[in-house]
Structure formats: structure tokens, C-alpha cells
Amino acid sequence: MNGHSEISKMQSDAMSSSVLYPKLDRKQLLITGSKGLMLIAEDGTRIIDATGGAAVACLGHNNDQVxxxxxxxxxxxxxxxxxxxxxxxxxxxxxxxxxxxxxxxxxxxxxxxxxxxxxxxxxxxxxxxxxxxxxxxxxxxxxxxxxxxxxxxxxxxxxxxxxxxxxxxxxxxxxxxxxxxxxxxxxxxxxxxxxxxxxxxxxxxxxxxxxxxxxxxxxxxxxxxxxxxxxxxxxxxxxxxxxxxxxxxxxxxxxxxxxxxxxxxxxxxxxxxxxxxxxxxxxxxxxxxxxxxxxxxxxxxxxxxxxxxxxxxxxxxxxxxxxxxxxxxxxxxxxxxxxxxENLVANVAALGPYLGQLLQKELGDHPNIGDIRGRGLFWGIEFVQDKSTKEPFPVQKQLAGNIHLAGTRKPYCISLLPGNGTADGKNGDHIILAPPYTVTKQELEEIVRRAKMVIFDVLKSID
Ligand SMILES: Cc1ncc(COP(=O)(O)O)c(C=O)c1O
The missing domain is CATH 3.40.640.10 (Type I PLP-dependent aspartate aminotransferase-like (Major domain))
Structure with a gap:
């Protein structure tokens, strides 16, 4: 499906749903299952939930003990x-x-x-x-x-x-x-x-x-x-x-x-x-x-x-x-x-710096990435038009929102938490990574690989 027909389909699906979606004319992806790091969409697509929703799912999804x-x-x-x-x-x-x-x-x-x-x-x-x-x-x-x-x-x-x-x-x-x-x-x-x-x-x-x-x-x-x-x-x-x-x-x-x-x-x-x-x-x-x-x-x-x-x-x-x-x-x-x-706070403390280093190494040099900061398993990437002036992207570009949206689609299949208003409460964009406390080094590497791919592609596509 091309982008245009995908949007028309989302609009007609949204109209036939009783859910008051955040964007009334945008039906959201239907998630029907989950396990650990993964959200599973109705067509079976597995999406890495790199943020546990809004920094919530600290044990990952579908935990048997809970x-x-x-x-x-x-x-x-x-x-x-x-x-x-x-x-x-x-x-x-x-x-x-x-x-x-x-x-x-x-x-x-x-x-x-x-x-x-x-x-x-x-x-x-x-x-x-x-x-x-x-x-x-x-x-x-x-x-x-x-x-x-x-x-x-x-x-x-x-x-x-x-x-x-x-x-x-x-x-x-x-x-x-x-x-x-x-x-x-x-x-x-x-x-x-x-x-x-x-x-x-x-x-x-x-x-x-x-x-x-x-x-x-x-x-x-x-x-x-x-x-x-x-x-x-x-x-x-x-x-x-x-x-x-x-x-x-x-x-x-x-x-x-x-x-x-x-x-x-x-x-x-x-x-x-x-x-x-x-x-x-x-x-x-x-x-x-x-x-x-x-x-x-x-x-x-x-x-x-x-x-x-x-x-x-x-x-x-x-x-x-x-x-x-x-x-x-x-x-x-x-x-x-x-x-x-399970001593998970120690895991957060041990893996947090590793996530920070990975982000810095893989994304830090990009001209539109102004700052990477965080603590524990809570990291933010702030975007700028120009690294030296720190000028943010205009709010109309919806940069962070578009990174999130693209991320949930193939080939990226990763959910990142977008934020705006970073620079002054209105302008500025960032995305947040907040993986579960149970995450492994290998999973963090995969998260950063996919995040980098979608971020760079979306940045390339905006004029
Ligand atoms: C610092 C802080 N306080 C309060 C809230 C509101 O919490 P909730 O969305 O659960 O009502 C949030 C939500 O993101 C938050 O980050």
C-alpha cells in the first residue's frame, strides 16, 4: 500500500471506530499481543517497545509472575x-x-x-x-x-x-x-x-x-x-x-x-x-x-x-x-x-551508561542531533536544525511525532516515545528511550540499531 492509500484507509477505519483517537481521523495500529520487549500487531508484526509505552512497562509485557x-x-x-x-x-x-x-x-x-x-x-x-x-x-x-x-x-x-x-x-x-x-x-x-x-x-x-x-x-x-x-x-x-x-x-x-x-x-x-x-x-x-x-x-x-x-x-x-x-x-x-x-535496579544502573555510550557512538555525530542525555534506562535525544545555534525544528514539522510514526512501520518496527516543546515549551523535539529493566546488552544494541535507522531516514526526508 502506498502512503496515500494507507492514510485514506486509516481515515476510513477511524471513522468506523467508536474510539476517540488522539487524532480523530487516524486509526491506530491494533495491538493484539505482547511478550517481553515486543508488541504484536494484528497482522503478526512484532514491534520493539523501546519505551515501555510512556516509560511504564519496566518488566516488559506479559509477565507470567505478575x-x-x-x-x-x-x-x-x-x-x-x-x-x-x-x-x-x-x-x-x-x-x-x-x-x-x-x-x-x-x-x-x-x-x-x-x-x-x-x-x-x-x-x-x-x-x-x-x-x-x-x-x-x-x-x-x-x-x-x-x-x-x-x-x-x-x-x-x-x-x-x-x-x-x-x-x-x-x-x-x-x-x-x-x-x-x-x-x-x-x-x-x-x-x-x-x-x-x-x-x-x-x-x-x-x-x-x-x-x-x-x-x-x-x-x-x-x-x-x-x-x-x-x-x-x-x-x-x-x-x-x-x-x-x-x-x-x-x-x-x-x-x-x-x-x-x-x-x-x-x-x-x-x-x-x-x-x-x-x-x-x-x-x-x-x-x-x-x-x-x-x-x-x-x-x-x-x-x-x-x-x-x-x-x-x-x-x-x-x-x-x-x-x-x-x-x-x-x-x-x-x-x-x-x-x-531480581535485583533489577542494579541492572538499570549497570546498563544505563552502556545505552548512553551506544547512543552517543551511533547517533552523536549526526548534524541534527543536538544532545543525548539521560540517567539509568531513561535517555533522551534532542533534535536541532543547526548544532551550533541549537535552533529547533519548526513545530509544524512534527519531527518527533513523525519519527515515532515511521518507527512503528516496517522495516523499523520500533516504538519510540516522542516529545515536543523541548526548547521553550512549544518548539523543539526529542525522543525518549526507556526500555524495561530486564533488557539485555544485545537487546539494547538492537534498539539503538533500529532507532538510528528510523531517525536518520526521517531526518533525511524532511526539507
Ligand atoms: C512527571 C510526570 N508527572 C505526572 C504525569 C502524569 O501521569 P499520568 O499520565 O499517569 O496521569 C506524567 C506523565 O507522563 C509525568 O511524566
Whole structure:
């Protein structure tokens, strides 16, 4: 089928489907099976899922042990209302999570997605200040960062700063949120500036923002520990989070670390913050918690925040029907047990640098590849029109989206996670690689081989 007739077929198939596809006139590839690294399409094509969907499938697909755990739980209890009851999987999963922080984060609120975890964190941040012995009701602001993504409900979208995703809803978004620079050395570190000076500059900017809005009005500063979807896997420079923590502490504001995309081992430590020398007050997790086997996310709450609630109302003013869902918790618990028992975080830490080196060696010299960065099994490739000016491709080219689309077709058969808005929230493209923690060296070599092929071909085809 030529390109034109393929598009017409996709359009007519989309019209006859009841699914509200992201592009209403584009039927998506029908995936009917999976195993390990592979997604299997209806015609039998095997596609390497190099990103575990949206950096989710940390154990790969179709894991027998997880399936068994799900079936076992189905025979016990799948759902009961967490406002009334608790269940063994909810107890065990939350205990596992608090223990993984040595008890620093002492309570866990389990929800069904990353977005919901972020909403729960924002509410907890606000509530914390109303529960203090001398309540600070004037605290209602959040400081976040540009080119960040924290979810897609109106609350979490307002906190993030992806211009394109926000644009349509701008008039409805909370205006009590402001944004400072991300830690994005590729574009924003000044030539000749040391990491130390760069961090000092960013700390000063955060301090200035506190002063501008009034330090006693700010509940929290929120950041992704390693920037994911919008910037494309950018680790912070050394000392960054310690400096941000200091600014927050100076003003009594909370530090919220959003590890929805990077928690549970993705960056080579179980919690991404372990590599930053800070402990958050509130932490959100989701994707690799359930590994794609259950829609699940969670808010982890630091002991010192919990203590304040315990001395106050003893009530968390937020709830959802599916919070603490027993089947989701049992599923996530099994995923986490496998990560632990099979020592998979060590595999991530060991293979991460190898993936980085492979990408650098195979793709680094291409004139349109501006930067390759990442940590653990979480790597981003940023594209530019011109390496010296770092000028991004115009958004109309849809470069990253086209790489993804072409990748899923023959001869490449690889799914890569596209991102845009990299350079300024609107312009700029990157793709993300986030293979499962179980990946082998040989599989990484095949992933890079296919990624290179499709990226170079698509770059060649754009004028
Ligand atoms: C850092 C971060 N926070 C929050 C979210 C929202 O999570 P979800 O899509 O599960 O609602 C995402 C999703 O990509 C994310 O990367």
C-alpha cells in the first residue's frame, strides 16, 4: 500500500471506530499481543517497545509472575471502598514503599495515575499549612518550572508548563502558580559557567520568585527529579536539588518531587532523589509502580508532614472512589517484588551508561542531533536544525511525532516515545528511550540499531 492509500484507509477505519483517537481521523495500529520487549500487531508484526509505552512497562509485557499474582488477588478481593476498609495488598504495598525510604516517607496515598498523585500532592501541600499550630491560610501558591509536565487535569496542567498542552485551557488554569527556569544545561547554562555558578543562579532565581510573590504565600516548589516528557530525560546538575531545598527551607515551603516517570528504579536508584542528596516532603510516583499491569499511582508523604496532620485534624481532606484499589495494589506489589528479588535496579544502573555510550557512538555525530542525555534506562535525544545555534525544528514539522510514526512501520518496527516543546515549551523535539529493566546488552544494541535507522531516514526526508 502506498502512503496515500494507507492514510485514506486509516481515515476510513477511524471513522468506523467508536474510539476517540488522539487524532480523530487516524486509526491506530491494533495491538493484539505482547511478550517481553515486543508488541504484536494484528497482522503478526512484532514491534520493539523501546519505551515501555510512556516509560511504564519496566518488566516488559506479559509477565507470567505478575499475571499469577493478579489471578490470586482476583480470587480474594478486587475492590472495597478505602474510606471504610483496608486490604492486605494495600497494607503491604504501602509498607514496601515507606520501607524503601527507610521510613522517611511515612505514609502513602494510593491513586490510579500520575496526574491524580500530583493533584493529591498539591492538596496535601495546601492542607499542611492549614494544620500548622499557627495555621498559614495565606499559603496557596505553587512555584513550578518551565518545560515541565505534571499531568493533564486542570490542576496538574496548571502546574506544568508545556505551552502547547496548556494553550487551549489557559483561561481555565489556576493563576496562583508561577514558573522558574528548569535545570537544563544544554540550552540554559551559559558558556563558561561552572555547574556551581549555574546552580547558584537558579537558586537565586527561585529565591527571587519567592520574594516576588511573597514567601509566606508559597506552599511548595514542585519539580521532576529528572525531567521527563517535556525536556526529554534531563538529569539535574550536581547540587541543584540541595540548593532548591535550601531555598524552600528558608521560606518554610515544601519540596514536592514528581517521580511519576522516574521512580521505582528507572534512573538507577529506587527513588531518583537518592542521587540528589535530598529527601522530598511530598513525592509522586506512578508509571513503574504498576509497570503497565495496573493503572496506579501514589503520593508518598514525609514523616514531618504526617506529624503535623497527626497533631491537627488527623484527616486528609481528599479522597477518590478507587483510592487504594486492592487489585491494583496487589499487581503493583508483585511488580515491585520482582524488581527487588531480581535485583533489577542494579541492572538499570549497570546498563544505563552502556545505552548512553551506544547512543552517543551511533547517533552523536549526526548534524541534527543536538544532545543525548539521560540517567539509568531513561535517555533522551534532542533534535536541532543547526548544532551550533541549537535552533529547533519548526513545530509544524512534527519531527518527533513523525519519527515515532515511521518507527512503528516496517522495516523499523520500533516504538519510540516522542516529545515536543523541548526548547521553550512549544518548539523543539526529542525522543525518549526507556526500555524495561530486564533488557539485555544485545537487546539494547538492537534498539539503538533500529532507532538510528528510523531517525536518520526521517531526518533525511524532511526539507
Ligand atoms: C512527571 C510526570 N508527572 C505526572 C504525569 C502524569 O501521569 P499520568 O499520565 O499517569 O496521569 C506524567 C506523565 O507522563 C509525568 O511524566
Amino acid at each position: 499475571k499469577e499474582a493478579i489471578i490470586k488477588q482476583l480470587e480474594q478481593i478486587t475492590y472495597c471502598y478505602s474510606q471504610f476498609f483496608t486490604t492486605p495488598p494495600l497494607e503491604k504495598l504501602t509498607q514496601h514503599l515507606t520501607e524503601s525510604t527507610n521510613g522517611e516517607m511515612s505514609k502513602v496515598f494510593v491513586v490510579s495515575s500520575g496526574t491524580e498523585a500530583v493533584e493529591a500532592a498539591l492538596k496535601m501541600a495546601r492542607q499542611y499549612f492549614t494544620e500548622l499550630p499557627q495555621p498559614q491560610y495565606q499559603r496557596h501558591r505553587i512555584i513550578a518550572r518551565r518545560q515541565s509536565y505534571h499531568g493533564n487535569t486542570l490542576g496538574s496542567l496548571a502546574v506544568g508548563s508545556h505551552k502547547a498542552r496548556r494553550a487551549l485551557y489557559e483561561p481555565m488554569l489556576n493563576t496562583q502558580i508561577s514558573h522558574v527556569s528548569p535545570c537544563y544545561p544544554y540550552r540554559e547554562k551559559i558558556k563558561g559557567e561552572s555547574d556551581f555558578d549555574y546552580v547558584e543562579r537558579l537558586a537565586q532565581e527561585l529565591e527571587d520568585e519567592f520574594q516576588r510573590v511573597g514567601p509566606d504565600t508559597v506552599c511548595a516548589f514542585i519539580a521532576e527529579t529528572v525531567c521527563g516528557g517535556t525536556l526529554g530525560c534531563v538529569p539535574p546538575v550536581s547540587g541543584y536539588f540541595k540548593a532548591m531545598r535550601e531555598v524552600c527551607d528558608r521560606h518554610g515551603a515544601l519540596l514536592i518531587l514528581d517521580e511519576v516517570m522516574t521512580g521505582m528504579g528507572r534512573t538507577g536508584t529506587y527513588h531518583a532523589w537518592e542521587q540528589e542528596g535530598v529527601i522530598p516532603d511530598l513525592q509522586t510516583i506512578a508509571k513503574c509502580l504498576g509497570g503497565g499491569y495496573a493503572p496506579i499511582g501514589a503520593l508518598l508523604v514525609n514523616r514531618r508532614v504526617v506529624d503535623i496532620l497527626n497533631q491537627g485534624t488527623k484527616v486528609y481532606s481528599h479522597s477518590q472512589t478507587y483510592q487504594g484499589h486492592a487489585l491494583a495494589c496487589a499487581t503493583a506489589l508483585e511488580v515491585q517484588n520482582i524488581i527487588k528479588n
